[in-house]
Amino acid sequence: MEAAAAGQGTGFLRVEGVSKRYGQTLAVDDISLSITKNEIFALLGSSGCGKSTLLRMIAGFETPSAGRIVLDGEDMTRVSPHHRPTNMMFQSYALFPHLTVRENVAFGLRQIRPALPRGTIDARVDALLDLVQLRPLATRKPSELSGGQQQRVALARSLAREPKLLLLDEPLSALDKKIRQRTQLELVELIRRVGVTCIMVTHDQEEAMAMADRIGIMSPHGTLLQVGAPGEVYEHPRTRYIAGFVGETNLFEGRFESGRLACPGLPQPLALPAGTATPEGTPAWLSVRPERITLHGSDPGEQAGNRIAGRVGGIAYLGSHSIIQVEIGGGRTVTTDHAAGALAQRTPATGEAVWVAWPPENGVVLTQ
Numbered sequence: 334m335e336a337a338a339a340g341q342g343t344g345f346l347r348v349e350g351v352s353k354r355y356g357q358t359l360a361v362d363d364i365s366l367s368i369t370k371n372e373i374f375a376l377l378g379s380s381g382c383g384k385s386t387l388l389r390m391i392a393g394f395e396t397p398s399a400g401r402i403v404l405d406g407e408d409m410t411r412v413s414p415h416h417r418p419t420n421m422m423f424q425s426y427a428l429f430p431h432l433t434v435r436e437n438v439a440f441g442l443r444q445i446r447p448a449l450p451r452g453t454i455d456a457r458v459d460a461l462l463d464l465v466q467l468r469p470l471a472t473r474k475p476s477e478l479s480g481g482q483q484q485r486v487a488l489a490r491s492l493a494r495e496p497k498l499l500l501l502d503e504p505l506s507a508l509d510k511k512i513r514q515r516t517q518l519e520l521v522e523l524i525r526r527v528g529v530t531c532i533m534v535t536h537d538q539e540e541a542m543a544m545a546d547r548i549g550i551m552s553p554h555g556t557l558l559q560v561g562a563p564g565e566v567y568e569h570p571r572t573r574y575i576a577g578f579v580g581e582t583n584l585f586e587g588r589f590e591s592g593r594l595a596c597p598g599l600p601q602p603l604a605l606p607a608g609t610a611t612p613e614g615t616p617a618w619l620s621v622r623p624e625r626i627t628l629h630g631s632d633p634g635e636q637a638g639n640r641i642a643g644r645v646g647g648i649a650y651l652g653s654h655s656i657i658q659v660e661i662g663g664g665r666t667v668t669t670d671h672a673a674g675a676l677a678q679r680t681p682a683t684g685e686a687v688w689v690a691w692p693p694e695n696g697v698v699l700t701q
Contacts, residue, residue, distance in 0.1 A: 345370040345530055346391070346498060351400035353386050353555075360386045362555040363400070373524060373531045375541035378551030379578070384534045385502060386555075391532065392421045392500050405497055418497040424506055426487040428475040435471040438462065438489045445494070461489040464523060481512050488520065492527055499524065501533035505540060517543045538579050542567065550575050567622075572701050576620040583626070583667050584699075585619040594619050594698075598663035603639050604693040611700065618699045623670035625695035628657060629688040630681065637690035643667065645681050655680065659689050 344367030353361040361383040368374045376384040389395040391402055393414035401410040409417055420441075428437050438461055442454045462468040465485035475483055484504065491499060504520065505513045521544050524531050535541050541548050542563040550558045550566060552574060559571045570576040573584060585603060587594040589611045593602035596619075603619055611617060627633075633640055643661035652673070657680075659667045667689050681687050 344368050345372075345405055346532075347403040348387070348391070349401050349403065351387070351390060351397045351402065353383070353390060353395060354398040360555050361390070361397075364555075364557045365400075366549060366557065366560065368530065368532065370530055371528055372546050373521065373533070373544060375545035375548045376532065376534045376551060377536070377538060377541040377548050377579070379536060379553055382551040382553050383555035384551050387551075388421070388500055388502055388532065388534045391498070392419055393417050394421075419500060420491045420494060420496040420498075421500040421502060422487050422491040422504055424503040426475075426483050428483060428486060428490075430475055433472050433474060434467055434478070434486050435462070437475070437486055438493055441490060441493045457493060461493060464492075464526065465489045479512075481516050484516060484520075485523075488523060492529065497530065499529045499531045501531060503535055504533060506535075506537070513540070514543075520544065542579075548579075550579065569697060570620065570699070573618055573620070573699050576697065576699060581623050581668060581670070583621045583623065585621070587617065587619075589613055589615045589617060598665065599641065599661075603696070605698055606694050606696060609698050611698070615700065620697045620699055621691055621695060623656065623668045624672075626667065626669045626689050626691045628659070628669050628671065628681070629690060630685075632688055633690045638692035639696075640688050640690040641667065642686070642688050645683050645685050645687055648680065648683060657681070659687055661689070 346368040348364055348366040351361060351364050352359065364387060376387060378384045386395060390397050393409065393412060397410060401408055403409065404418065429440065432440065435458055439454055439458045442449055442457060459468065462471055465488060467482065467485055467489070470478065470482065475486065478486065505516055517540060533544065545563060547560060547562055548566050549560045552558050559566060559575055566575065567579055570579060576582045576584065585594065585596050585599070587596035587603070590602055590613065592609070593604055594617060595602040605619065627637070632642070641661050643659040645657060646660040646666055647658040649656040654670055654672050657669045657671065659669065661667055669689060
């Protein structure tokens with residue numbers, strides 16, 4: 334199983350068979366994971382899947398019911414949070430409202446014992462404020478900053494004590510969509526420049542895809558389903574849950590018959606990617622991403638691969654692309670996604686007869 338294999342080896346951070354129970358509730362179920370130094374790793378899952386609980390165990394705010402956590406060769410499982418070389422940036426940023434930007438960033442440095450010289454603290458704070466480009470705003474209070482600026486103050490404060498591991502809990506959820514998209518790239522650049530290993534928790538698959546080197550997908554039941562690079566997880570999901578959670582997909586359900594997938598209600602079995610070998614009669618699903626499907630005004634012929642006739646049920650124009658839903662009968666709808674100008678013909682009208690088509694290699698066969 335991939336999740337188990339991910340925990341083997343000599344990773345900079347190793348989560349080994351970690352579980353967490355709250356009474357009879359199993360919040361995190363036997364997770365093993367290995368993260369390399371300077372990697373940005375995202376834990377992605379729906380609300381309540383245990384991803385924040387796992388992050389809190391790595392930080393030391395929760396104690397595992399089973400398993401252990403090893404950071405840079407040292408077992409941290411029972412080490413208190415303030416003795417771990419980690420720091421967490423919380424979803425709310427948790428800035429002190431009565432302190433200035435400079436004072437917020439310096440706060441953690443002033444708690445170090447024996448006390449650091451004032452000059453050392455000032456130099457470190459100046460360097461961090463320069464890093465996040467907030468030196469001109471050093472005397473402002475958090476209430477005088479935008480959401481993006483507050484996020485950068487929180488990041489600078491988290492980096493002040495030079496942690497070996499930076500933990501981000503839904504770091505951009507407080508920002509509106511447009512600012513969030515811009516801040517994703519800024520945050521990644523800052524983390525890269527500092528050279529710190531980072532684990533982030535998010536429920537936003539676009540955020541995880543844009544920011545992380547690798548993604549770990551968690552199930553609603555607290556298990557780790559798949560670990561891989563963003564492109565790998567998106568293009569080759571292991572399960573139906575992952576296919577539907579990471580982006581949009583069309584799922585065709587059926588059974589294997591003579592090397593094809595026979596789906597009730599479709600006029601002919603669906604051709605599958607080359608190399609698909611499964612026993613006859615086995616239930617399976619074919620996942621096809623909306624952008625992998627082409628739209629035609631007439632039958633494109635056998636050379637198009639899989640093709641199904643239908644009628645346009647709805648059109649959503651989103652500027653850079655359009656989403657067109659095609660009703661294919663039996664209450665089924667196929668969703669297609671087309672970049673601006675990518676349609677071979679004009680955009681069809683609602684109710685118009687069309688064909689959807691895709692080559693066999695554009696699908697992914699799933700058996701669970």
